[in-house]
Amino acid sequence: MGTTCLKIFFLFALFISIIFSRSPSVSAALITDIRFWSAPDHTRVVLDLTDQVQYEGSSLEKPPQYHLELKGVNLFTKKREMQVNDPYLSKIILSNIEKDKVKLIFHQKKPLNINVFLLNPYLDKPPRLVIDLVDLAQEKKEEEERQRQKEVRPKGTKTVALDPGHGGEDPGAMGPRKTMEKDIVLTIGEKLIRQFNQNKEIQAFLTRKGDYFIPLEQRIKIAREYGADIFISLHTDGSFNPQARGSSIYCISLSGATDEAARVLADKENMSNILGGASLRPASITKDPNLNQILLDLMQNNSMKESFRFAETFLKVIKTVNHLKFPSYRQANFIVLRAPDIPSTLVEIAYITNNGDERLLNQNDFQEKMAKAIFTSIKKYFQ
Numbered sequence: 001m002g003t004t005c006l007k008i009f010f011l012f013a014l015f016i017s018i019i020f021s022r023s024p025s026v027s028a029a030l031i032t033d034i035r036f037w038s039a040p041d042h043t044r045v046v047l048d049l050t051d052q053v054q055y056e057g058s059s060l061e062k063p064p065q066y067h068l069e070l071k072g073v074n075l076f077t078k079k080r081e082m083q084v085n086d087p088y089l090s091k092i093i094l095s096n097i098e099k100d101k102v103k104l105i106f107h108q109k110k111p112l113n114i115n116v117f118l119l120n121p122y123l124d125k126p127p128r129l130v131i132d133l134v135d136l137a138q139e140k141k142e143e144e145e146r147q148r149q150k151e152v153r154p155k156g157t158k159t160v161a162l163d164p165g166h167g168g169e170d171p172g173a174m175g176p177r178k179t180m181e182k183d184i185v186l187t188i189g190e191k192l193i194r195q196f197n198q199n200k201e202i203q204a205f206l207t208r209k210g211d212y213f214i215p216l217e218q219r220i221k222i223a224r225e226y227g228a229d230i231f232i233s234l235h236t237d238g239s240f241n242p243q244a245r246g247s248s249i250y251c252i253s254l255s256g257a258t259d260e261a262a263r264v265l266a267d268k269e270n271m272s273n274i275l276g277g278a279s280l281r282p283a284s285i286t287k288d289p290n291l292n293q294i295l296l297d298l299m300q301n302n303s304m305k306e307s308f309r310f311a312e313t314f315l316k317v318i319k320t321v322n323h324l325k326f327p328s329y330r331q332a333n334f335i336v337l338r339a340p341d342i343p344s345t346l347v348e349i350a351y352i353t354n355n356g357d358e359r360l361l362n363q364n365d366f367q368e369k370m371a372k373a374i375f376t377s378i379k380k381y382f383q
């Protein structure tokens with residue numbers, strides 16, 4: 001058989017198989033994966049899809065359940081039941097109730113507020129359907145607890161908000177040995193908290209306490225509720241160039257980046273909202289919408305000056321622990337650094353994409369040293 005005959009034969013075979021196939025129709029999307037992330041006040045469930053789908057949900061009171069029907073889609077994942085067992089969900093049951101129709105039943109442990117939204121494909125992420133099951137009472141409690149921490153702090157005590165970047169759906173940069181930025185920055189953040197707990201004059205809090213996603217604006221809101229005097233966002237850098245290595249520090253710029261590298265980095269870090277799946281309720285960044293603009297500018301000015309002062313202190317300390325990428329701090333428009341009332345900086349601890357740096361980032365000894373260096377910089381800044 002010649003190649004043309006062969007092609008015709010295969011096309012014919014494909015046509016026949018489509019016509020007589022009892023398997024899912026060609027046009028329907030597929031659910032290729034399902035996963036969940038447990039946050040202190042909600043559970044986020046994410047479905048990976050091959051295409052957009054239509055959905056309709058309804059809540060049941062007794063027993064508390066959420067039923068979600070998806071149209072134009074079939075199950076590709078082998079999972080038919082997923083055990084969750086966090087404070088909010090016991091399990092999720094998946095079934096192909098009929099051709100091109102899938103039903104998900106969320107077995108809740110208590111009544112929850114449900115928020116469902118689709119995320120468009122982005123970079124290596126396929127279309128995703130996000131189901132947030134939120135405990136509104138717990139959300140309020142968390143907020144009140146942060147405000148209580150602010151009110152009970154002894155006079156003269158300073159407060160630091162440490163912000164481990166990324167989390168949940170957004171892993172951040174990834175190392176050659178698959179080390180994820182979100183895990184490393186959380187570990188170093190936890191080590192920092194332990195250092196601060198031994199110190200009476202400075203209180204420290206984490207914006208993120210586990211593997212879940214927090215939108216960038218929400219991180220500022222949390223820091224403000226704690227009454228933070230300084231905000232430090234913790235990250236590890238990533239590059240296509242495996243030779244790139246070292247630590248660097250960034251402050252906000254209100255008028256364009258200091259250099260191209262800083263601009264590219266800010267764009268990458270700002271992508272977190274899209275990768276992690278920010279929901280439709282973004283928190284407001286400014287403290288009070290009625291606040292006088294002149295006052296706001298003054299606050300921003302002062303916060304920026306203070307963030308430069310911290311960055312300079314940090315650079316002097318950090319160079320004793322790791323190679324510096326730049327001898328000075330850089331500036332760009334990072335969303336997470338936009339609080340006008342809190343001096344804010346973003347630290348790239350090392351390059352997770354560099355073999356040597358990745359190895360260091362995984363070492364307990366290096367993590368401790370880094371935490372100690374950041375702790376020392378903060379202490380010096382407040383002196």
Ligand SMILES: [Zn+2]
Pocket residue numbers: 165166172173181234235236269
């Ligand atoms: Zn990052």
